[in-house]
Amino acid sequence: FKIKNAELEIVCGITSKLPNNTQPEFAFAGKSNVGKSSLINGLMNRKNLARTSSEPGKTQTINFYHVNSEFYLVDLPGYGYAKRAKGEVEKWGKMIENYLHTSRVLKNVFLLIDIRHEPSANDIQMYEWIVHQGFEPIIIATKADKLNKSQLPKAIKLIRQTLNMPADELLIPYSAVTKKGREEIYDIINERL
Ligand code: GTP
Numbered sequence: 001f002k003i004k005n006a007e008l009e010i011v012c013g014i015t016s017k018l019p020n021n022t023q024p025e026f027a028f029a030g031k032s033n034v035g036k037s038s039l040i041n042g043l044m045n046r047k048n049l050a051r052t053s054s055e056p057g058k059t060q061t062i063n064f065y066h067v068n069s070e071f072y073l074v075d076l077p078g079y080g081y082a083k084r085a086k087g088e089v090e091k092w093g094k095m096i097e098n099y100l101h102t103s104r105v106l107k108n109v110f111l112l113i114d115i116r117h118e119p120s121a122n123d124i125q126m127y128e129w130i131v132h133q134g135f136e137p138i139i140i141a142t143k144a145d146k147l148n149k150s151q152l153p154k155a156i157k158l159i160r161q162t163l164n165m166p167a168d169e170l171l172i173p174y175s176a177v178t179k180k181g182r183e184e185i186y187d188i189i190n191e192r193l
């Protein structure tokens, strides 16, 4: 898998109209600060094309990154960001839901979960929503570099159990630091292009 070029092509705010893309889209969902933008940078082989921050709530628009003039990586705003006004949170929820619901070229929704934490009620809700919409959920357990080898199996098991995942569903540990897990994600994208 080779990244020839990547650019931020479309930015959608609350009031923007969603694009009507014809090439495949792959979306990345998860709570604020879980590492969505970092993962997208890793996949694009770019350090900071997608803006990241140690402060949650960095990505506040739906950002469409066009890769190899062939497909889109879609960076979604994180949920569960407490500092946002309630009305705003609802509008955002609706916009994300609207996007996931209406895109006709969305191939996969990757749901990111911090490998160190038990999935929250919001994570479970998002997971069930993905399933309900007929997508095959793919869980990315982020920040895998924060645990040592002996801690990983237990952490993965906790995520699987909390989400009630069938054994044949994919859970991929990923690290933005070591890029562990990147090839597996490329393979999934490649299969669906
Ligand atoms: P929002 O845009 O606020 O929803 O957050 P996000 O999910 O896009 O998270 P972002 O990629 O901005 O990362 C949040 C913080 O976690 C940053 O400080 C990143 O450097 C850090 N981070 C992301 N992925 C990893 C990882 O795999 N390992 C480690 N150690 N840190 C990570």
Ligand code: MG
Pocket (backbone or CB within 6 Å): 036, 037, 038, 051, 052, 058, 059, 075
């Ligand atoms: Mg972000």
